[in-house]
Amino acid sequence: MTADTEPKLNWWNRLANPGQFVAWTTPLLWPLTILTAVLFVLGLWFAFFNSPADYQMGDTVRIMYVHVPNAWLSQFVYATMSVSALGTLVWRHPMADVSMKAAAPLGALFTALALFTGALWGRPTWGTFWEWDGRMTSTLVLLLIYLGLVALWRAFDDQLRAARIIAVFTLVGAINIPIIKFSVDWWSTLHQPASVFRPDGPRMPGSILVPLFVMFFAFTFLFLTLHLKAMHTEVKRRRVMTLKRRLAQGGSA
Amino acid sequence: MIDLGPHAxxxxxxxxxxxxxxxxxxxxxxxxxxxxxxELSQLEARDPRRQRPADATP
Structure with missing residues (x-):
């Protein structure tokens, strides 16, 4: 094949090369880390020193600044995994299953933290740590789905074969995301309905919305940073497995 | 530290x-x-395919 007839690869195909993906995205890690740290410092300053107590909930409203971002990420990470699952099944993109695998433990932790902070917010607000209502139960189911997917990844030696099977399970589990989202509308729940992203605008004053959005972006950039780092590690882990197989074959020959 | 009220x-x-x-x-x-x-750097050092070009260099 000459240089004239050689097909030109677009950026999408170039990203399919794990080595090239790592090389291209490594320079992003430090800027993302610094941006995340700055957003956390700013968000915590707003949360504790520059935001008012709520007229009904008092100071417990400050729990919202860690609860809502974790709850958002619990669903956003799953959405990321679902898109990656489509990437694996439809386009067979090599980085899609790397992304899917790297995101699962992160999503599990953010979901656990959403449940933990929700329980601590619920006790002074509703008088109970836990109630088997639609929002809390469907979020607990999400945590169990995450843990199941993490366990499935660890159960397979052949990660490429695992990716196809886990992608199907991931897409089946995605049905839980709209259930979580609309649970507060479909069923009578203790949990309040949406109060930020509403057709008629947020039902919060700017003094509470600003720290919430800063923390929202801080947690989102934290996820992006850790996800990228975990993807780099997964690429190297697969290279380790390939080399181990090659060395084992060389040793037995 | 600010006063976080009764539910601090x-x-x-x-x-x-x-x-x-x-x-x-x-x-x-x-x-x-x-x-x-x-682990990767240790395995790469042991990988014969990677050692070959270096060995061939005078």
Whole structure:
């Protein structure tokens, strides 16, 4: 094949090369880390020193600044995994299953933290740590789905074969995301309905919305940073497995 | 420190719990990255395909 007839690869195909993906995205890690740290410092300053107590909930409203971002990420990470699952099944993109695998433990932790902070917010607000209502139960189911997917990844030696099977399970589990989202509308729940992203605008004053959005972006950039780092590690882990197989074959020959 | 009112214990524990969880996650991510990178560099040093060009160099 000459240089004239050689097909030109677009950026999408170039990203399919794990080595090239790592090389291209490594320079992003430090800027993302610094941006995340700055957003956390700013968000915590707003949360504790520059935001008012709520007229009904008092100071417990400050729990919202860690609860809502974790709850958002619990669903956003799953959405990321679902898109990656489509990437694996439809386009067979090599980085899609790397992304899917790297995101699962992160999503599990953010979901656990959403449940933990929700329980601590619920006790002074509703008088109970836990109630088997639609929002809390469907979020607990999400945590169990995450843990199941993490366990499935660890159960397979052949990660490429695992990716196809886990992608199907991931897409089946995605049905839980709209259930979580609309649970507060479909069923009578203790949990309040949406109060930020509403057709008629947020039902919060700017003094509470600003720290919430800063923390929202801080947690989102934290996820992006850790996800990228975990993807780099997964690429190297697969290279380790390939080399181990090659060395084992060389040793037995 | 600002006065967090009668429910301060719930607020403080929420932030402490999240801080511990996030610290653990960052720690694990970095530990896993270093362990895997170290294992990879050891295996690459033992890989005969990588050693061959160097051996051929006079």
């Amino acid at each position: 214990v719930f607020i403080v524990w929420a932030y402490v719990g999240v801080a511990l969880g996030i610290a653990g996650l960052i720690g694990w991510t970095l530990f896993d990255a270093r362990r895997t990178a170290s």
